Amino acid sequence: MISAARHELLAKVAAMYYEGEMTQGDIAAALDLSRVKIHRLLKEARDAQVVRILIDWPLKRALELEAKLVERFGLERALALQSGATDPALLRRQIAQLAARYLEGVLVDGGSLAICFGSTTYEVISAIRPDYQADVKVLQATGSLSQALKEFDSSALTRQLAQKLGGDARYLSSPLLADNAEAAAVIREQALVRQALKRVRRADIALIGIGDLDPATSVFVRAGVADGAQLRSFRERGAVGDMAWQIYDRAGRPFPCELNPRIIGVTLDELRALPRTVAVALGVNKAAAIAGALRGGMINVLCTDETTAACVLELA
């Protein structure tokens, strides 16, 4: 520990140098000390943390991990939040903020943004600055559920987002799930639906979450699209995750199951073909699902937290 008198001297010199913008020589003259001594006092002040130089990152990020992810999976961009927070809700919000800032940076007037709603994308949208404006077409990329689970009410959320950004909403007027593959095909052929899906295929950016298929928490179960037993069976047979309600295996290939063809929405191949797909996902339990999506090439931009990022790299 450092004596109070010395602390004061250090603070004084530091203030003259860093706040008063004096040169070391001038300070030396003013305090009647040698220039080298000032130099050493400044060094001591930094070492003892009397002056702290700190950098305000947009949000603190784990840059090395990001670089590794980009390199390993050929991403355009990776964002890995340095998770100082212990509270998972706080962490979610911060990652949502990180993604929101990124989106704010890449959205351009006249562009279009395809959205697959889930709890994570919902948070990203709320994290967009209230005063941010962009003339963007917001495209609903998956059909709607009839029941009104707040965070899955795709068309309402599409409108809300469009309104927030100051742009237009384009709906996908279709149920999310058809009774069988044939019916789904028919629905996809309807003019309004076909048109909406076509717009999605031409989107500039897609924002999307990643699901693991955990029977306890999965959106499939909460939305009543599948039950726990089904999911367990999928996982046993090699499924690792889902994006836009499409289930895939560890290589990121569409998982052969009766569910995928019944979903009306953007497909994995279509996501892969988009110029920029932004995925937001966190939690180590999602690492396998994220790794699968990365291997499959569905993602260009990944936004996650440090711990999860590390896990994903472990798996790769």
Next chain:
Amino acid sequence: MISAARHELLAKVAAMYYEGEMTQGDIAAALDLSRVKIHRLLKEARDAQVVRILIDWPLKRALELEAKLVERFGLERALALQSGATDPALLRRQIAQLAARYLEGVLVDGGSLAICFGSTTYEVISAIRPDYQADVKVLQATGSLSQALKEFDSSALTRQLAQKLGGDARYLSSPLLADNAEAAAVIREQALVRQALKRVRRADIALIGIGDLDPATSVFVRAGVADGAQLRSFRERGAVGDMAWQIYDRAGRPFPCELNPRIIGVTLDELRALPRTVAVALGVNKAAAIAGALRGGMINVLCTDETTAACVLELA
């Protein structure tokens, strides 16, 4: 405001320079930019507060004075800085630090903090340790001015503070001043405004500055809310100070003037009712205003300097 991408570049360069201890030349080589450009980026980073250099002063306190203040006015806590500094700017910063340390100690996760912006509270906020995190709701307690005087742009500062602490911001979406009392009442009745004010009434802590009504320096004049002549007249008729733009007399009672009812924000009575109101104020010219606020019971915690504290006790 600064774009997210630029913010990132600035942070990156700053990190390489200040944390990575690289020379400007090396950074230039690494990023394939000219050395001068790095120099300019660093300057910009400092100017835009992307790098902040903060100095930890040994904060000596005048404990006897503090005790007297606590006893005399029934405070929960008094903090009086032993002002070794002669430079008033330095003194301000030190007191801001003192207050920031106190706040860091009393904020709790899940709590809420109401803020009335002014030059002093602005400094307190910048003095909060950047790595300090608390899941606190930050409530804007007074309306916003249309013009963008940096230190009074309440909603921007509310967000900034919330982001710094890692919590949420809750805005008071309302002008600060209405044309007349009736209009102010109407504005206060708007759902969004009413809700925001209600949240403020339930805040755990309020952070607030104290103004004297000096025509030469008062925020009222600088913000264009009143002119010098008005203030002089108020003082002649017994007004001594203001908190949250509400003017009061030497007993701390609301001062009857046409201005108070036109302000949209927390009132003196509401401040009094809060469990913990932290006021930060310094300068002997503010002594009368501080004494009034203390007599009126608006304050639970006072943070000031030794000289001012002594003056206040003289007046009591």
Next chain:
DNA sequence: CGTGACGACGTGCATTTGCACATTAGCCGA
């Protein structure tokens, strides 16, 4: 299409800074 204003950028040089090494002061035991 020209022109002029403006901002971003880089060159060259004076100043400032960091550091290795030399020097001195202070301290202690013989």
Next chain:
DNA sequence: TCGGCTAATGTGCAAATGCACGTCGTCACG
């Protein structure tokens, strides 16, 4: 009192930095 040790201080120089000035590109306006 002296030698020997350590820590603090100062000298000289090479590296790093800051800055004035000139150039280039861009945009608006005539």
